[in-house]
Amino acid sequence: MALGVPEWRSWSTVSLAAVVIMRVETLEKGPLACLTAQRSRDPSPSGYHPRMPSSSLNSTFCRPPFQGPILRLNPVAGPPLEPIELTRAGGVIGRGSTCEVRLVDPTVSRRHASISCQDDHWLIQDLGGANGTLLNEVKIENEVTSILAEGDRIRVGPWSLQVGTVESTSMAMRTLDDAGEQDRVRRVSPAETASLARHRLNLFIECAGRINQAIEEHALWDSILVSALEGSGFGRGALLRSDAQAESVEIIAYRGLDGGVGGRPDDLSRSLIRAAAEGDIAQLLSDQQPDYGQSIADLNIHSALCCPIMVDDVVAASLYLDARGAEATVENDAASFCQALVRIAGLAIANLRRRELVERQQRMESDLSAAREAQRFMLPPSRGTVGTLPYAMQFQPGRYASGDLFDVMPLPDGRVGFAVGDVSGKGIGAAILMAAAQSHIHSVLMREGDPTAAARAVNEYVLAHSAVNRFVSLWLGVLDPVTRDLSYVDAGHGHWALCLPGGEARSERIAAHPPIGIDADTSFEANQLSCEPGARIVVMTDGVVEQPREDQEQFGMDRALAVLGRCGTPTEDVEALHSAVCEFAKTDQLADDTTIASIQMPMG
Incomplete structure (x- = not known):
């Protein structure tokens, strides 16, 4: 405050985009x-x-997306409501008791809209509420995701919520x-x-x-x-x-x-x-x-x-x-x-x-399309045989570029490397980290043939090259087609099953190690498993087991094991499990990236 000037007459300036605040x-x-x-x-x-x-100092047609670890929603119209802050975990807007942003009004659906943070960009999606969600007085199409910018107004029922902190953006x-x-x-x-x-x-x-x-x-x-x-x-x-x-x-x-x-x-x-x-x-x-x-x-x-x-x-x-x-x-x-x-x-x-919303959407779709194309380029064929081991993979990205990784490779000594992982978050940042991690895993496995060495190396790489909020859950195995031995590291993944020819499918469900990129001091050690002839190893990402249906119940590992117990080949595994998840969700537009991979030991 200026010396000798009453507080209400003082002028202050804030060096955020050179915006002057006056009261x-x-x-x-x-x-x-x-x-x-x-x-x-x-x-x-x-x-x-x-x-x-x-x-008008910062009101432009192409406003930059809102960025920051905390999204503040300031109520500017509607019944009394305290300002709302969302972390990068995002949340659901609605009148349901479990919603992070709870707005109790008959015109608001139980799950009305969702806000998420991807690659430091905040996104809003209408969840099909009967009265719709307005962004800057423009209705968001059902199931369409829009990027939020500083100063945007979200209208849900009788409330209007402004994005960002008013004191830093306006006069x-x-x-x-x-x-x-x-x-x-x-x-x-x-x-x-x-x-x-x-x-x-x-x-x-x-x-x-x-x-x-x-x-x-x-x-x-x-x-x-x-x-x-x-x-x-x-x-x-x-x-x-x-x-x-x-x-x-x-x-x-x-x-x-x-x-x-x-x-x-x-x-x-x-x-x-x-x-x-x-x-x-x-x-x-x-x-x-x-x-x-x-x-x-x-x-x-x-x-x-x-x-x-x-x-x-x-x-x-x-x-x-x-x-x-x-x-x-x-x-x-x-x-x-x-x-x-x-x-x-x-x-x-x-x-x-x-026009602004359309341009935001087009830019986002263009970036995501480029990321998806790069992912397809890196993925192995969805069906095939490596050495003598048949494998199959079903990959379905969510609405954003996928952070799921999959690789299968013949090693120089005749064994086979097999990896499935899931990068935290979604969007272009997750896709880039996925590609880098997959390349690193492939390189170390080809050179050393040791899943433990590969896990340690990629852990160091992710810690050194990614943001603090990025990590990778990873299942990494090396299969010997001669001895039918499996050496594997489960780093925070847990979603895998051993399927036997007699129809039994079982899962440990608990990962032995934390995810990649959490702790530099993690000591990764491989587990050893001797497999029966014709046994199948099926690994899936959390998009399978955590897929919800309308009542928010998740698909779960028990349903996955029941489906796999009725299958007999890698192709049957991935196709039947994917179909079961879609049928459970009553849609083929799943909530998250979904990857299912299966590989089979020799029969004799």
Whole structure:
């Protein structure tokens, strides 16, 4: 705080994207002259401070994805709700008792939407809620994943939740408590503003064209303000967002009488903004001067107007205009002009936001497609024989690039290496680590033929080259087709089974070692197993056993063993188990990456 300056008058700057945060005090009276009203409303109690999205300094068409270890959701509309923080584990939004973000309302589904963090990018997905999920007033298609950006608004039922911390992304301002003048707020009916004067039509068309030519949000905001000031005669304008209480707002953009941009208006009328937040156009007119305090009377506002900008029946922002002192007279049809202007602005905002979501989705799909193509290039054939050992593999990535790894290789001494693993997380980062780990395992096994040495080497590699939150569960084995001996290391995996020719399938279910990339001091030791002729080793990733159905019950290892007990070849193993999981889930779009691999010892 500046020395000798009251806290509420101090200015502070934050070096996050060069965003300036400014606040002013709450004033008890407004600088408003006489107000007229068509109907009155009871004044709302003070003390609630709505928070809204970012200023024009960081509001652009292609905003960067939100990144950070904690995602903060700030409620900006709806019933009272504390801010919500999600870790990288993400969570489900819904009214169910197990949801991480619990919103109890009949319009919210039990599992309404989910938020996850992949490769430091935060994603939201609608889970098929009856009333849908809106992102920036645009409905998210069912089962489609969208990237979240700083300042995005998520609408679920009656709540609107803003992504990020408002204090670091926007310019906030308190409004004037003019509740005592509430009965003088005139709400302008659509019938009263139904027509534009003919001599103003050309100006309106020019303004509409300027708005629709904007290709990014900050340019769109500026176009709206320039057009509103030119067509209305007001001296200054601001684009704001607030909730219905309107005790404080956040300034998206501001333009003064001198044409300067940025900054802030001195004070704002809470009554006007509250009316606009409810979807009404509100206008203040002056025909007398009440006795306000000198600091407020000096503002000398003689006219003001506030119009809601609607996007899909939701108030996306409010256009606030005022004129003071000896400034030029406001046009008689200012309300009509601005009403038509905000309709054009609402359509333009909706189009920009839809385009932004489409571009985010296209960029994500392009990156994921490239990652999937690289994975396919590294995978061995799905069916085949290595030496004398037949094997089969079923690989199905989830909605993101897969972090599952699979490799089978003939070793120089005639034995066969066999590896299945699962990198924590999803997306491009998991796919890259998977490829690097698989290459490292392959190289060490070909050189040394020892699963213990390979596990130690890849553990050191992952610890040295990946983020602290990345690890790999890995089952790594070497099979001898002559002796039918199996030497294997289970590093945090546990999902594998030994299937015998007589129909028995059993699993240890507990890994002997922690996952790869957890601890540099882990001492990996191989287990030894002598197999019967024709025995099969089936390894699967957690996408199989942890696949849920509608009631959230998981497929589980018991069901997997029951399916494998009815099979007799590697191909039957992977096909039957995959089909059983899909049938259990009632969909072939599984929740996670799914890899099933089976290899069989010689019969004789």
